[in-house]
Amino acid sequence: MTRQDRHIEVEDWTERFAGPRSLPRALRDELVARSRIIKVAAGKQIFGPGQATDSLLFLLEGTVRVSQTSESGREIVLYRAVAGQSCVMTTACVLAEDAQAAEGVAETDVRAVALPKSVFDEMVSLSPDFRDFVMSAYRRRIHDLLRVIDDVAFGRIDGRLANRLLELAGTADSLSVTHQQLATELGTAREVISRQLHEFQRRGWIVQSRGKIDIEDRDALAHVVDSV
Amino acid sequence: MTRQDRHIEVEDWTERFAGPRSLPRALRDELVARSRIIKVAAGKQIFGPGQATDSLLFLLEGTVRVSQTSESGREIVLYRAVAGQSCVMTTACVLAEDAQAAEGVAETDVRAVALPKSVFDEMVSLSPDFRDFVMSAYRRRIHDLLRVIDDVAFGRIDGRLANRLLELAGTADSLSVTHQQLATELGTAREVISRQLHEFQRRGWIVQSRGKIDIEDRDALAHVVDSV
C-alpha cells in the first residue's frame, strides 16, 4: 500500500467515525501516524481468549462473527459486527479484557483500522462525536446480548432456526451452511437442527442437499419466527 | 435533608466516582447544584419499559435487581447492581434507551445520586477517571450478560439453582424465598424449581418450609455447582 493510499484511507475513516467537525487537525494527523489499516482473511480469528490485543478494530469492510464457547466446548454466536452498519467497532476491547471464552472470527475478508488503546483514549477525551459513537456501540452490543438471552431462555428452536435461515440467506433463496454451523449459531446440538430441518423439508418449506439449503417458502418460515 | 448534609453527600460521591484529582473545582460545584440525592423504597421500580428517565443513577446504598421479561411474561434476572462494589452505575441509560423489556427494581431501600444526562456528558468529557469508571461499568455489565448466556444456553438447572441458593444465602444458612422467585432468578418455571428443591431435600442438602429454605449441606450444593 502506498503512502498516498494510506492517507486516503485515514481521511476516510476519521470522517466516518469521529466526525470532521470535532476532530482537530493536529489530532487527526497524529492518528494518521499512530494507526494502521489491517486486513484479515476470511476464517481467521481476530480476537479471542489467550490473545491479548492492545488495539481496537474499526471495520471498514467485511463482517466479524463474535461467539462464546462454554467449558464443555459448545458454542453460540453472540452477534455480528458488520461494516457499513452504524456500529462497526469490534468489542475486542471489552471482551479481550475478560480472559473470557469470547472470540471474534472474520466471516469474510476484513479490512479494518487498528487503533492502539492510547490513541483510542485520546480520541474519546477529545472528540464528543467519537465518544457518542463508542457509547452507542456499547449500547448496541448490550442490546444484542439481551436479545440472545431472550431467545435462548424463552424462545423455541424452530422459530429461532427459521429466523437464522432467513437472516443468513438475505435476499438469496439458497444458502451454503452445514447443520453443525447452524447448531453453533443457535447454541444447540447438531441433531436438534437436523431434526428441525427435516421437519421443515417435510412441510415443503426448504429443500436440503449436502451443505446447502434452498428456501422454498419464505412466508411459512417467517410465520414460524413470530408464531413463537 | 439539610443543606449541610447534602453538601457532605456530594463531597462523598464525587470523590468516590470521579476521583478528586481530575475533577476541577468548578465542575464539582456545578455538580452539587445539578444533581440530587434520591431515595427509593425496597420493591419500587427504578427504571423499566415505558419509563423514560433522563438521569443516571449511581448507587450509594442498597442493591438493584435488573431483569428482563419476555413477551410471554416469563422473567429472568440479568444481574444485580450492589452499592459498595466497584461498579455502582445502574445501566438505566443503556437499557432505558431501548424501549426493551428490561427493568430495574430496588431490592433493598436504595439511596443514589441522580445525575442528569447533560451533567453526565460533561463529566465524561472532563474527567478521565470518571470515564474509566463508566467504561469499566459497561464492561462489567457485558461480562455479567455473557455469564447469563453461558448459564442459560449450556448450564444445567440443578447447578444453577444450587449456585443461586448459595449466593442468595450469603453466609446465613437460611433464606426466605419462594419457588416462584427462584424460578424468576433463573428464567425457568416454578415446577422445575419445585422438583429440584424436592430432590435437594431428599438428599438432605436443604430443608424446606413455606417460603423458606434452610441450607443443611453447603459442600454438597457447592459440589453440584461446578460438577456442571
Add this chain to the structure above:
DNA sequence: GCGGCAAGGTGACTTTGTCACGGACGCCAG
C-alpha cells in the same frame, strides 16, 4: 473405483418446560 472423511440420519434415553389440576397453609371477616 476406492479409501477416508465430513455431513447428515436415527433411535433410545434424559432433562427441562408446559399444562392442568388439587391440596395445604395463612389470614382475615363474620
Add this chain to the structure above:
DNA sequence: CTGGCGTCCGTGACAAAGTCACCTTGCCGC
C-alpha cells in the same frame, strides 16, 4: 371457630429439547 380466599407448593401426564451411540451417505483426491 369457621368459612372463604389468595398464595404457595406438589404432582402427573405430556411436549420439547439435549445427549449418546451408532449408522449411512455423499464427496473428493488418488
